[in-house]
Amino acid sequence: MELYRFTLTEIAKKIKNKEVTIHEVLDSVFSRIEEVEPQIAAYITLMRKEAYERADYLQKKLDQGEDIGVLGGVPIAIKDNICTSGVKTTCASRMLENFVPVYDATVIKNLEEAGAIFIGKTNMDEFAMGSSTESSYMKKTKNPWDLEKVPGGSSGGSAAAIASDMAFAALGSDTGGSIRQPASYCSVVGLKPTYGLVSRFGLIAFASSLDQIGPFAKTVEDTALMLNVIAGHDKKDTTSAPIEKKDYTKALQNTVKGLTIGIPTEFVKEGIHEDVKQAYDQAIETFKDLGATIKEIQLDYIKYSLATYYIIATAEASSNLGRYDGIRYGHRASDFKDIDDLYCKSRSEGFGAEVKRRIMLGTYVLSAGYYDAYYKRAQQVRTLIIENFKKAFETCDVILMPTAPKTAFRFGEKTENPLEMYLEDIYTVPVNIAGLPAISIPGGFDHEGMPIGIQLIGNAFGEETLLQIAYTFEQNTNYHERKPNKI
Amino acid sequence: MSVSKEEVKYIARLSKLYLTEEELEKNTHDLSSIIDFANELSSICVDNVKPTAHILDIQNVFRKDEVEPSYEREKILQNAPTKDAGCITVPKVVE
Numbered sequence: 001m002e003l004y005r006f007t008l009t010e011i012a013k014k015i016k017n018k019e020v021t022i023h024e025v026l027d028s029v030f031s032r033i034e035e036v037e038p039q040i041a042a043y044i045t046l047m048r049k050e051a052y053e054r055a056d057y058l059q060k061k062l063d064q065g066e067d068i069g070v071l072g073g074v075p076i077a078i079k080d081n082i083c084t085s086g087v088k089t090t091c092a093s094r095m096l097e098n099f100v101p102v103y104d105a106t107v108i109k110n111l112e113e114a115g116a117i118f119i120g121k122t123n124m125d126e127f128a129m130g131s132s133t134e135s136s137y138m139k140k141t142k143n144p145w146d147l148e149k150v151p152g153g154s155s156g157g158s159a160a161a162i163a164s165d166m167a168f169a170a171l172g173s174d175t176g177g178s179i180r181q182p183a184s185y186c187s188v189v190g191l192k193p194t195y196g197l198v199s200r201f202g203l204i205a206f207a208s209s210l211d212q213i214g215p216f217a218k219t220v221e222d223t224a225l226m227l228n229v230i231a232g233h234d235k236k237d238t239t240s241a242p243i244e245k246k247d248y249t250k251a252l253q254n255t256v257k258g259l260t261i262g263i264p265t266e267f268v269k270e271g272i273h274e275d276v277k278q279a280y281d282q283a284i285e286t287f288k289d290l291g292a293t294i295k296e297i298q299l300d301y302i303k304y305s306l307a308t309y310y311i312i313a314t315a316e317a318s319s320n321l322g323r324y325d326g327i328r329y330g331h332r333a334s335d336f337k338d339i340d341d342l343y344c345k346s347r348s349e350g351f352g353a354e355v356k357r358r359i360m361l362g363t364y365v366l367s368a369g370y371y372d373a374y375y376k377r378a379q380q381v382r383t384l385i386i387e388n389f390k391k392a393f394e395t396c397d398v399i400l401m402p403t404a405p406k407t408a409f410r411f412g413e414k415t416e417n418p419l420e421m422y423l424e425d426i427y428t429v430p431v432n433i434a435g436l437p438a439i440s441i442p443g444g445f446d447h448e449g450m451p452i453g454i455q456l457i458g459n460a461f462g463e464e465t466l467l468q469i470a471y472t473f474e475q476n477t478n479y480h481e482r483k484p485n486k487i
Numbered sequence: 488m489s490v491s492k493e494e495v496k497y498i499a500r501l502s503k504l505y506l507t508e509e510e511l512e513k514n515t516h517d518l519s520s521i522i523d524f525a526n527e528l529s530s531i532c533v534d535n536v537k538p539t540a541h542i543l544d545i546q547n548v549f550r551k552d553e554v555e556p557s558y559e560r561e562k563i564l565q566n567a568p569t570k571d572a573g574c575i576t577v578p579k580v581v582e
Binding site for chain 1 (some may be wrong): 490494495498499501502503504505506510512513517518520521522524525526527528529532533536537538539540541542543545548550558559562563565566567568569575577578579580
């Protein structure tokens with residue numbers, strides 16, 4: 001078997017046991033990239049030179065008998081909105097086309113300390129605003145399962161890279177489903193941790209009360225290992241939760257006996273594709289067979305999540321993106337009359353259509369006369385949604401939902417109608433609104449062979465239970481073993 | 488249209504964005520349909536419901552005010568569109 005096909009856990013072990021050299025692993029991954037990247041276009045920047053230099057350094061350490069960490073020598077991809085010192089971080093925007101951070105995000109430091117090798121920065125929707133990666137200023141990433149279709153978004157590059165074996169794991173960010181939805185579209189595992197579990201320091205902000213960094217991987221075990229490395233308190237992020245570090249791999253037990261899985265039947269009824277519904281029902285049956293207790297739950301306010309989300313997220317975005325003024329860094333227009341003209345021209349040239357739309361929507365809901373009707377009201381509904389979940393978790397351990405109502409769609413199919421694109425996030429946004437952890441795992445295929453993801457939602461800081469249940473599902477099904485045959 | 492063209496012009500100005508006539512048309516339409524959709528929230532009774540300000544029960548995170556080395560000026564300036572004598576240059580803002 002080609003080395004790039006192995007899982008993160010397997011390849012890390014092979015490196016540690018000196019069955020393979022780190023150089024050989026990198027050769028395998030980069031030759032895979034040469035083979036399929038021209039079709040997939042998952043990466044914005046490749047870090048070949050840096051990767052090989054680091055491989056030499058780590059191999060030397062290993063050969064001297066030193067511990068090189070749990071991810072020692074493993075090639076990892078990073079979404080291009082996570083700051084990497086000395087390596088371009090563009091947010092897939094013209095605004096930051098040439099931006100080179102002077103510092104590393106905390107997650108980058110964590111991964112580096114664990115011995116990871118960064119091989120590239122992945123494509124995404126511009127400023128993480130989108131559900132298809134089509135709003136990227138740089139390129140169109142294709143879904144490895146069907147090159148005519150989108151990989152999902154906004155972390156589409158990371159998901160596509162893992163699905164096509166161009167990295168062993170990747171980081172993404174999830175504001176309204178940007179890890180889970182592409183994971184679902186590409187048949188990989190994607191975890192959105194509890195808000196505050198993983199430091200956001202160095203993540204270029206979209207909506208600060210919703211954003212969270214999380215891992216993509218080929219298996220639940222690999223996902224747990226990645227979480228071990230990136231989770232933990234960070235004094236550089238004031239929203240970082242002051243909790244002890246845990247070993248999430250200990251939670252990986254193949255049993256769901258004694259656990260209760262909540263099913264929000266009312267919510268998962270309309271606008272869902274038949275094949276997705278079937279896969280969802282099948283997942284419920286699987287859990288039943290494995291000995292879990294299935295319990296119907298009521299989440300009355302959850303249907304308002306999407307409207308709430310688009311008010312809160314755009315309000316925060318309009319404020320966060322105010323910093324791009326063409327002065328200190330980022331795109332500056334070449335000719336201008338005065339300072340105001342410089343601001344307006346730089347921003348108008350630097351931002352794409354979707355980013356502009358969201359900045360304006362956010363400005364609208366925050367503006368005098370509309371603040372109470374939209375922004376304040378959305379924050380109140382947010383409270384109701386949070387209370388809804390709290391109550392539900394009194395009677396169940398996790399909630400099971402599809403990740404997305406449909407499977408991957410064709411390029412251009414939803415770009416003309418933003419609202420239709422937003423509806424793709426209907427099952428994922430409630431999680432961000434409530435700050436909860438959730439995971440998408442491979443859960444089936446539609447009649448055209450496109451992947452379907454199922455989503456498990458946990459209670460706040462309930463990643464262990466979440467991973468245990470996801471692991472059990474994975475160990476007792478074989479959806480995750482199927483690989484795209486188009487590449 | 489729940490959002491008028493005039494309103495979009497005004498918001499664009501607040502957002503420091505220039506819109507072409509075509510962008511103005513499209514955004515008036517798009518913002519209207521999104522706002523119409525968001526209006527479903529107006530039917531919910533939110534009397535006495537506290538708005539969520541922070542999802543975690545964290546308040547006032549303080550740290551000691553200690554001097555630490557900062558980033559190198561030269562490196563930071565590499566990202567500046569124009570610079571001179573260790574400073575970022577900007578157009579004249581006061582007469």
